[in-house]
Amino acid sequence: MATTLPRATAAPDSSTAAIRRLAEQGYDATTAEDLAEAVGMSRSTFFRRFGSKDDVVFADHDHALEQLEAFLSATELPAEEALVVGTADVLRLLVRDPEAARLRFDLMRHTPALRDRELIITHRYERVFARYIHDALQPGSPHWAAPALAASLVAVHNAALRDWLRGRVADAPRTVTRDLRQLTALYERWLSPDAADGRPRxxxxxxxxxxxxxxxxxxxxxxxxxxx
CATH class of the missing domain: 1.20.5 (Single alpha-helices involved in coiled-coils or other helix-helix interfaces)
Known part of the structure:
Protein backbone atom coordinates (compact mmCIF):
# COMPACT_ATOMS: atom_id res chain seq x y z
CA MET A 1 0.00 0.00 0.00
CA ALA A 2 1.12 3.56 -0.64
CA THR A 3 2.34 5.45 2.40
CA THR A 4 2.69 8.85 0.81
CA LEU A 5 0.91 10.86 -1.83
CA PRO A 6 2.06 10.18 -5.38
CA ARG A 7 4.29 13.06 -6.32
CA ALA A 8 2.45 15.48 -8.54
CA THR A 9 3.70 16.10 -12.00
CA ALA A 10 4.88 19.62 -12.76
CA ALA A 11 2.13 22.21 -13.00
CA PRO A 12 1.02 22.53 -16.61
CA ASP A 13 2.41 25.67 -18.26
CA SER A 14 -1.08 26.32 -19.59
CA SER A 15 -2.53 26.64 -16.10
CA THR A 16 0.19 29.03 -14.97
CA ALA A 17 -0.21 31.08 -18.15
CA ALA A 18 -3.94 31.37 -17.58
CA ILE A 19 -3.50 32.46 -13.97
CA ARG A 20 -0.89 35.00 -15.08
CA ARG A 21 -3.34 36.47 -17.63
CA LEU A 22 -6.03 36.74 -14.95
CA ALA A 23 -3.60 38.55 -12.65
CA GLU A 24 -2.48 40.95 -15.38
CA GLN A 25 -5.90 41.87 -16.76
CA GLY A 26 -8.02 41.40 -13.66
CA TYR A 27 -10.46 38.61 -12.98
CA ASP A 28 -13.61 40.38 -14.14
CA ALA A 29 -12.00 41.90 -17.23
CA THR A 30 -10.59 38.61 -18.50
CA THR A 31 -12.78 36.53 -20.80
CA ALA A 32 -12.64 32.86 -21.61
CA GLU A 33 -11.34 33.84 -25.04
CA ASP A 34 -8.48 35.73 -23.36
CA LEU A 35 -7.57 32.67 -21.32
CA ALA A 36 -7.81 30.34 -24.30
CA GLU A 37 -5.44 32.65 -26.19
CA ALA A 38 -3.04 32.77 -23.23
CA VAL A 39 -2.77 28.98 -23.07
CA GLY A 40 -2.78 28.45 -26.83
CA MET A 41 -6.09 26.60 -27.02
CA SER A 42 -9.34 27.06 -28.81
CA ARG A 43 -12.23 28.30 -26.69
CA SER A 44 -13.96 24.91 -26.83
CA THR A 45 -10.78 23.05 -25.86
CA PHE A 46 -10.26 25.46 -22.96
CA PHE A 47 -13.74 24.78 -21.60
CA ARG A 48 -13.29 21.02 -21.96
CA ARG A 49 -10.05 21.15 -20.01
CA PHE A 50 -10.76 23.79 -17.37
CA GLY A 51 -14.50 24.42 -17.35
CA SER A 52 -14.40 28.03 -16.17
CA LYS A 53 -12.15 30.83 -14.93
CA ASP A 54 -12.63 29.61 -11.37
CA ASP A 55 -11.57 26.11 -12.34
CA VAL A 56 -8.30 27.44 -13.76
CA VAL A 57 -7.43 29.11 -10.46
CA PHE A 58 -8.35 26.08 -8.36
CA ALA A 59 -7.11 23.30 -10.63
CA ASP A 60 -4.24 22.48 -8.25
CA HIS A 61 -6.65 22.22 -5.31
CA ASP A 62 -8.88 19.81 -7.21
CA HIS A 63 -5.82 17.70 -8.01
CA ALA A 64 -4.61 17.84 -4.41
CA LEU A 65 -8.00 16.76 -3.07
CA GLU A 66 -8.10 13.76 -5.41
CA GLN A 67 -4.62 12.69 -4.34
CA LEU A 68 -5.37 13.22 -0.66
CA GLU A 69 -8.47 11.03 -0.81
CA ALA A 70 -6.56 8.31 -2.66
CA PHE A 71 -3.72 8.44 -0.14
CA LEU A 72 -5.92 8.30 2.96
CA SER A 73 -7.92 5.40 1.57
CA ALA A 74 -4.79 3.35 0.83
CA THR A 75 -2.21 4.23 3.49
CA GLU A 76 -1.24 1.83 6.24
CA LEU A 77 0.47 4.52 8.30
CA PRO A 78 -0.80 5.15 11.84
CA ALA A 79 -3.57 7.73 11.77
CA GLU A 80 -1.51 10.52 13.31
CA GLU A 81 1.30 10.05 10.80
CA ALA A 82 -1.07 9.65 7.87
CA LEU A 83 -2.70 12.99 8.63
CA VAL A 84 0.66 14.72 8.88
CA VAL A 85 2.04 13.18 5.69
CA GLY A 86 -1.15 13.72 3.70
CA THR A 87 -1.53 17.35 4.70
CA ALA A 88 2.15 18.16 4.12
CA ASP A 89 1.98 16.61 0.66
CA VAL A 90 -1.03 18.76 -0.21
CA LEU A 91 1.04 21.82 0.65
CA ARG A 92 4.00 20.46 -1.28
CA LEU A 93 1.81 20.16 -4.36
CA LEU A 94 0.41 23.68 -4.00
CA VAL A 95 3.82 25.37 -3.70
CA ARG A 96 5.66 23.34 -6.34
CA ASP A 97 5.11 26.20 -8.81
CA PRO A 98 5.92 29.35 -6.79
CA GLU A 99 4.78 31.77 -9.51
CA ALA A 100 1.37 30.16 -9.88
CA ALA A 101 0.95 29.91 -6.09
CA ARG A 102 1.66 33.60 -5.55
CA LEU A 103 -0.50 34.74 -8.45
CA ARG A 104 -3.35 32.59 -7.16
CA PHE A 105 -2.97 34.11 -3.69
CA ASP A 106 -3.09 37.67 -5.06
CA LEU A 107 -6.12 36.88 -7.20
CA MET A 108 -8.06 35.48 -4.28
CA ARG A 109 -7.20 38.47 -2.08
CA HIS A 110 -8.70 40.89 -4.61
CA THR A 111 -11.59 38.83 -6.03
CA PRO A 112 -14.63 38.22 -3.79
CA ALA A 113 -15.98 35.48 -6.08
CA LEU A 114 -12.74 33.53 -5.67
CA ARG A 115 -12.80 33.92 -1.91
CA ASP A 116 -16.25 32.33 -1.91
CA ARG A 117 -14.90 29.45 -3.98
CA GLU A 118 -11.96 29.16 -1.57
CA LEU A 119 -14.41 28.59 1.29
CA ILE A 120 -16.01 25.76 -0.67
CA ILE A 121 -12.58 24.19 -1.26
CA THR A 122 -11.80 24.52 2.44
CA HIS A 123 -14.99 22.65 3.36
CA ARG A 124 -14.11 19.92 0.86
CA TYR A 125 -10.73 19.39 2.53
CA GLU A 126 -12.40 19.30 5.94
CA ARG A 127 -14.90 16.68 4.79
CA VAL A 128 -12.13 14.45 3.41
CA PHE A 129 -10.18 14.69 6.66
CA ALA A 130 -13.26 14.27 8.86
CA ARG A 131 -14.32 11.04 7.13
CA TYR A 132 -10.88 9.53 7.60
CA ILE A 133 -10.56 10.69 11.22
CA HIS A 134 -14.04 9.44 12.12
CA ASP A 135 -13.08 5.94 10.99
CA ALA A 136 -9.69 6.13 12.76
CA LEU A 137 -10.96 7.30 16.17
CA GLN A 138 -10.87 4.90 19.07
CA PRO A 139 -14.12 3.82 20.79
CA GLY A 140 -15.31 6.36 23.32
CA SER A 141 -13.76 9.34 21.54
CA PRO A 142 -15.77 12.58 21.80
CA HIS A 143 -18.13 13.27 18.91
CA TRP A 144 -16.43 16.59 18.17
CA ALA A 145 -12.93 15.13 17.73
CA ALA A 146 -13.22 14.40 14.00
CA PRO A 147 -14.63 17.78 12.86
CA ALA A 148 -12.38 19.69 15.26
CA LEU A 149 -9.20 17.98 14.11
CA ALA A 150 -10.23 18.20 10.44
CA ALA A 151 -10.73 21.97 10.71
CA SER A 152 -7.47 22.35 12.62
CA LEU A 153 -5.50 20.46 9.97
CA VAL A 154 -6.78 22.84 7.31
CA ALA A 155 -6.07 25.87 9.50
CA VAL A 156 -2.48 24.80 10.22
CA HIS A 157 -1.93 24.04 6.52
CA ASN A 158 -3.27 27.44 5.48
CA ALA A 159 -1.17 29.25 8.08
CA ALA A 160 2.00 27.61 6.77
CA LEU A 161 1.02 28.43 3.19
CA ARG A 162 0.42 32.08 4.02
CA ASP A 163 3.73 32.30 5.90
CA TRP A 164 5.52 30.88 2.86
CA LEU A 165 3.75 33.24 0.47
CA ARG A 166 4.74 36.21 2.63
CA GLY A 167 8.34 35.08 2.86
CA ARG A 168 8.25 34.21 6.56
CA VAL A 169 9.34 30.61 6.00
CA ALA A 170 11.51 29.13 3.28
CA ASP A 171 10.43 25.48 3.47
CA ALA A 172 6.66 25.30 3.78
CA PRO A 173 6.30 21.48 3.85
CA ARG A 174 8.93 21.18 6.59
CA THR A 175 7.26 23.93 8.62
CA VAL A 176 3.80 22.45 8.32
CA THR A 177 5.07 18.97 9.20
CA ARG A 178 6.51 20.30 12.45
CA ASP A 179 3.31 22.18 13.30
CA LEU A 180 1.07 19.25 12.38
CA ARG A 181 2.96 16.88 14.66
CA GLN A 182 2.27 19.26 17.53
CA LEU A 183 -1.40 19.41 16.56
CA THR A 184 -2.00 15.67 16.16
CA ALA A 185 -0.21 14.99 19.46
CA LEU A 186 -3.14 16.73 21.15
CA TYR A 187 -5.46 14.03 19.76
CA GLU A 188 -3.20 11.06 20.40
CA ARG A 189 -5.44 9.62 23.13
CA TRP A 190 -8.26 9.27 20.58
CA LEU A 191 -6.24 8.28 17.52
CA SER A 192 -3.71 5.84 18.95
CA PRO A 193 -4.76 2.39 20.19
CA ASP A 194 -1.76 2.34 22.53
CA ALA A 195 -2.76 5.63 24.14
CA ALA A 196 -6.42 4.61 24.34
CA ASP A 197 -5.83 1.26 26.04
CA GLY A 198 -3.48 2.60 28.66
CA ARG A 199 -0.31 0.88 27.46
CA PRO A 200 2.92 2.42 28.71
CA ARG A 201 4.16 5.39 26.71
Missing amino acids: VLVAVYDAAGSPDAVLGAIATQLEREQ
Missing part, protein backbone atom coordinates in the same frame (compact mmCIF):
# COMPACT_ATOMS: atom_id res chain seq x y z
CA VAL A 202 7.79 6.14 25.93
CA LEU A 203 9.25 9.53 26.75
CA VAL A 204 12.44 10.53 24.95
CA ALA A 205 14.32 13.25 26.82
CA VAL A 206 17.01 15.51 25.38
CA TYR A 207 19.16 17.26 27.93
CA ASP A 208 22.47 19.04 28.39
CA ALA A 209 25.21 16.44 28.96
CA ALA A 210 26.89 18.88 31.33
CA GLY A 211 23.80 19.20 33.50
CA SER A 212 23.67 17.84 37.01
CA PRO A 213 21.61 14.72 37.80
CA ASP A 214 19.10 16.87 39.67
CA ALA A 215 18.72 19.17 36.67
CA VAL A 216 18.18 16.23 34.30
CA LEU A 217 15.61 14.60 36.59
CA GLY A 218 13.87 17.92 37.03
CA ALA A 219 13.60 18.40 33.25
CA ILE A 220 12.18 14.90 32.83
CA ALA A 221 9.67 15.45 35.64
CA THR A 222 8.53 18.70 34.04
CA GLN A 223 8.00 17.00 30.67
CA LEU A 224 6.07 14.17 32.28
CA GLU A 225 3.76 16.67 33.94
CA ARG A 226 3.11 18.29 30.55
CA GLU A 227 2.22 14.90 29.07
CA GLN A 228 -0.47 14.23 31.67
Whole structure:
Protein backbone atom coordinates (compact mmCIF):
# COMPACT_ATOMS: atom_id res chain seq x y z
CA MET A 1 0.00 0.00 0.00
CA ALA A 2 1.12 3.56 -0.64
CA THR A 3 2.34 5.45 2.40
CA THR A 4 2.69 8.85 0.81
CA LEU A 5 0.91 10.86 -1.83
CA PRO A 6 2.06 10.18 -5.38
CA ARG A 7 4.29 13.06 -6.32
CA ALA A 8 2.45 15.48 -8.54
CA THR A 9 3.70 16.10 -12.00
CA ALA A 10 4.88 19.62 -12.76
CA ALA A 11 2.13 22.21 -13.00
CA PRO A 12 1.02 22.53 -16.61
CA ASP A 13 2.41 25.67 -18.26
CA SER A 14 -1.08 26.32 -19.59
CA SER A 15 -2.53 26.64 -16.10
CA THR A 16 0.19 29.03 -14.97
CA ALA A 17 -0.21 31.08 -18.15
CA ALA A 18 -3.94 31.37 -17.58
CA ILE A 19 -3.50 32.46 -13.97
CA ARG A 20 -0.89 35.00 -15.08
CA ARG A 21 -3.34 36.47 -17.63
CA LEU A 22 -6.03 36.74 -14.95
CA ALA A 23 -3.60 38.55 -12.65
CA GLU A 24 -2.48 40.95 -15.38
CA GLN A 25 -5.90 41.87 -16.76
CA GLY A 26 -8.02 41.40 -13.66
CA TYR A 27 -10.46 38.61 -12.98
CA ASP A 28 -13.61 40.38 -14.14
CA ALA A 29 -12.00 41.90 -17.23
CA THR A 30 -10.59 38.61 -18.50
CA THR A 31 -12.78 36.53 -20.80
CA ALA A 32 -12.64 32.86 -21.61
CA GLU A 33 -11.34 33.84 -25.04
CA ASP A 34 -8.48 35.73 -23.36
CA LEU A 35 -7.57 32.67 -21.32
CA ALA A 36 -7.81 30.34 -24.30
CA GLU A 37 -5.44 32.65 -26.19
CA ALA A 38 -3.04 32.77 -23.23
CA VAL A 39 -2.77 28.98 -23.07
CA GLY A 40 -2.78 28.45 -26.83
CA MET A 41 -6.09 26.60 -27.02
CA SER A 42 -9.34 27.06 -28.81
CA ARG A 43 -12.23 28.30 -26.69
CA SER A 44 -13.96 24.91 -26.83
CA THR A 45 -10.78 23.05 -25.86
CA PHE A 46 -10.26 25.46 -22.96
CA PHE A 47 -13.74 24.78 -21.60
CA ARG A 48 -13.29 21.02 -21.96
CA ARG A 49 -10.05 21.15 -20.01
CA PHE A 50 -10.76 23.79 -17.37
CA GLY A 51 -14.50 24.42 -17.35
CA SER A 52 -14.40 28.03 -16.17
CA LYS A 53 -12.15 30.83 -14.93
CA ASP A 54 -12.63 29.61 -11.37
CA ASP A 55 -11.57 26.11 -12.34
CA VAL A 56 -8.30 27.44 -13.76
CA VAL A 57 -7.43 29.11 -10.46
CA PHE A 58 -8.35 26.08 -8.36
CA ALA A 59 -7.11 23.30 -10.63
CA ASP A 60 -4.24 22.48 -8.25
CA HIS A 61 -6.65 22.22 -5.31
CA ASP A 62 -8.88 19.81 -7.21
CA HIS A 63 -5.82 17.70 -8.01
CA ALA A 64 -4.61 17.84 -4.41
CA LEU A 65 -8.00 16.76 -3.07
CA GLU A 66 -8.10 13.76 -5.41
CA GLN A 67 -4.62 12.69 -4.34
CA LEU A 68 -5.37 13.22 -0.66
CA GLU A 69 -8.47 11.03 -0.81
CA ALA A 70 -6.56 8.31 -2.66
CA PHE A 71 -3.72 8.44 -0.14
CA LEU A 72 -5.92 8.30 2.96
CA SER A 73 -7.92 5.40 1.57
CA ALA A 74 -4.79 3.35 0.83
CA THR A 75 -2.21 4.23 3.49
CA GLU A 76 -1.24 1.83 6.24
CA LEU A 77 0.47 4.52 8.30
CA PRO A 78 -0.80 5.15 11.84
CA ALA A 79 -3.57 7.73 11.77
CA GLU A 80 -1.51 10.52 13.31
CA GLU A 81 1.30 10.05 10.80
CA ALA A 82 -1.07 9.65 7.87
CA LEU A 83 -2.70 12.99 8.63
CA VAL A 84 0.66 14.72 8.88
CA VAL A 85 2.04 13.18 5.69
CA GLY A 86 -1.15 13.72 3.70
CA THR A 87 -1.53 17.35 4.70
CA ALA A 88 2.15 18.16 4.12
CA ASP A 89 1.98 16.61 0.66
CA VAL A 90 -1.03 18.76 -0.21
CA LEU A 91 1.04 21.82 0.65
CA ARG A 92 4.00 20.46 -1.28
CA LEU A 93 1.81 20.16 -4.36
CA LEU A 94 0.41 23.68 -4.00
CA VAL A 95 3.82 25.37 -3.70
CA ARG A 96 5.66 23.34 -6.34
CA ASP A 97 5.11 26.20 -8.81
CA PRO A 98 5.92 29.35 -6.79
CA GLU A 99 4.78 31.77 -9.51
CA ALA A 100 1.37 30.16 -9.88
CA ALA A 101 0.95 29.91 -6.09
CA ARG A 102 1.66 33.60 -5.55
CA LEU A 103 -0.50 34.74 -8.45
CA ARG A 104 -3.35 32.59 -7.16
CA PHE A 105 -2.97 34.11 -3.69
CA ASP A 106 -3.09 37.67 -5.06
CA LEU A 107 -6.12 36.88 -7.20
CA MET A 108 -8.06 35.48 -4.28
CA ARG A 109 -7.20 38.47 -2.08
CA HIS A 110 -8.70 40.89 -4.61
CA THR A 111 -11.59 38.83 -6.03
CA PRO A 112 -14.63 38.22 -3.79
CA ALA A 113 -15.98 35.48 -6.08
CA LEU A 114 -12.74 33.53 -5.67
CA ARG A 115 -12.80 33.92 -1.91
CA ASP A 116 -16.25 32.33 -1.91
CA ARG A 117 -14.90 29.45 -3.98
CA GLU A 118 -11.96 29.16 -1.57
CA LEU A 119 -14.41 28.59 1.29
CA ILE A 120 -16.01 25.76 -0.67
CA ILE A 121 -12.58 24.19 -1.26
CA THR A 122 -11.80 24.52 2.44
CA HIS A 123 -14.99 22.65 3.36
CA ARG A 124 -14.11 19.92 0.86
CA TYR A 125 -10.73 19.39 2.53
CA GLU A 126 -12.40 19.30 5.94
CA ARG A 127 -14.90 16.68 4.79
CA VAL A 128 -12.13 14.45 3.41
CA PHE A 129 -10.18 14.69 6.66
CA ALA A 130 -13.26 14.27 8.86
CA ARG A 131 -14.32 11.04 7.13
CA TYR A 132 -10.88 9.53 7.60
CA ILE A 133 -10.56 10.69 11.22
CA HIS A 134 -14.04 9.44 12.12
CA ASP A 135 -13.08 5.94 10.99
CA ALA A 136 -9.69 6.13 12.76
CA LEU A 137 -10.96 7.30 16.17
CA GLN A 138 -10.87 4.90 19.07
CA PRO A 139 -14.12 3.82 20.79
CA GLY A 140 -15.31 6.36 23.32
CA SER A 141 -13.76 9.34 21.54
CA PRO A 142 -15.77 12.58 21.80
CA HIS A 143 -18.13 13.27 18.91
CA TRP A 144 -16.43 16.59 18.17
CA ALA A 145 -12.93 15.13 17.73
CA ALA A 146 -13.22 14.40 14.00
CA PRO A 147 -14.63 17.78 12.86
CA ALA A 148 -12.38 19.69 15.26
CA LEU A 149 -9.20 17.98 14.11
CA ALA A 150 -10.23 18.20 10.44
CA ALA A 151 -10.73 21.97 10.71
CA SER A 152 -7.47 22.35 12.62
CA LEU A 153 -5.50 20.46 9.97
CA VAL A 154 -6.78 22.84 7.31
CA ALA A 155 -6.07 25.87 9.50
CA VAL A 156 -2.48 24.80 10.22
CA HIS A 157 -1.93 24.04 6.52
CA ASN A 158 -3.27 27.44 5.48
CA ALA A 159 -1.17 29.25 8.08
CA ALA A 160 2.00 27.61 6.77
CA LEU A 161 1.02 28.43 3.19
CA ARG A 162 0.42 32.08 4.02
CA ASP A 163 3.73 32.30 5.90
CA TRP A 164 5.52 30.88 2.86
CA LEU A 165 3.75 33.24 0.47
CA ARG A 166 4.74 36.21 2.63
CA GLY A 167 8.34 35.08 2.86
CA ARG A 168 8.25 34.21 6.56
CA VAL A 169 9.34 30.61 6.00
CA ALA A 170 11.51 29.13 3.28
CA ASP A 171 10.43 25.48 3.47
CA ALA A 172 6.66 25.30 3.78
CA PRO A 173 6.30 21.48 3.85
CA ARG A 174 8.93 21.18 6.59
CA THR A 175 7.26 23.93 8.62
CA VAL A 176 3.80 22.45 8.32
CA THR A 177 5.07 18.97 9.20
CA ARG A 178 6.51 20.30 12.45
CA ASP A 179 3.31 22.18 13.30
CA LEU A 180 1.07 19.25 12.38
CA ARG A 181 2.96 16.88 14.66
CA GLN A 182 2.27 19.26 17.53
CA LEU A 183 -1.40 19.41 16.56
CA THR A 184 -2.00 15.67 16.16
CA ALA A 185 -0.21 14.99 19.46
CA LEU A 186 -3.14 16.73 21.15
CA TYR A 187 -5.46 14.03 19.76
CA GLU A 188 -3.20 11.06 20.40
CA ARG A 189 -5.44 9.62 23.13
CA TRP A 190 -8.26 9.27 20.58
CA LEU A 191 -6.24 8.28 17.52
CA SER A 192 -3.71 5.84 18.95
CA PRO A 193 -4.76 2.39 20.19
CA ASP A 194 -1.76 2.34 22.53
CA ALA A 195 -2.76 5.63 24.14
CA ALA A 196 -6.42 4.61 24.34
CA ASP A 197 -5.83 1.26 26.04
CA GLY A 198 -3.48 2.60 28.66
CA ARG A 199 -0.31 0.88 27.46
CA PRO A 200 2.92 2.42 28.71
CA ARG A 201 4.16 5.39 26.71
CA VAL A 202 7.79 6.14 25.93
CA LEU A 203 9.25 9.53 26.75
CA VAL A 204 12.44 10.53 24.95
CA ALA A 205 14.32 13.25 26.82
CA VAL A 206 17.01 15.51 25.38
CA TYR A 207 19.16 17.26 27.93
CA ASP A 208 22.47 19.04 28.39
CA ALA A 209 25.21 16.44 28.96
CA ALA A 210 26.89 18.88 31.33
CA GLY A 211 23.80 19.20 33.50
CA SER A 212 23.67 17.84 37.01
CA PRO A 213 21.61 14.72 37.80
CA ASP A 214 19.10 16.87 39.67
CA ALA A 215 18.72 19.17 36.67
CA VAL A 216 18.18 16.23 34.30
CA LEU A 217 15.61 14.60 36.59
CA GLY A 218 13.87 17.92 37.03
CA ALA A 219 13.60 18.40 33.25
CA ILE A 220 12.18 14.90 32.83
CA ALA A 221 9.67 15.45 35.64
CA THR A 222 8.53 18.70 34.04
CA GLN A 223 8.00 17.00 30.67
CA LEU A 224 6.07 14.17 32.28
CA GLU A 225 3.76 16.67 33.94
CA ARG A 226 3.11 18.29 30.55
CA GLU A 227 2.22 14.90 29.07
CA GLN A 228 -0.47 14.23 31.67
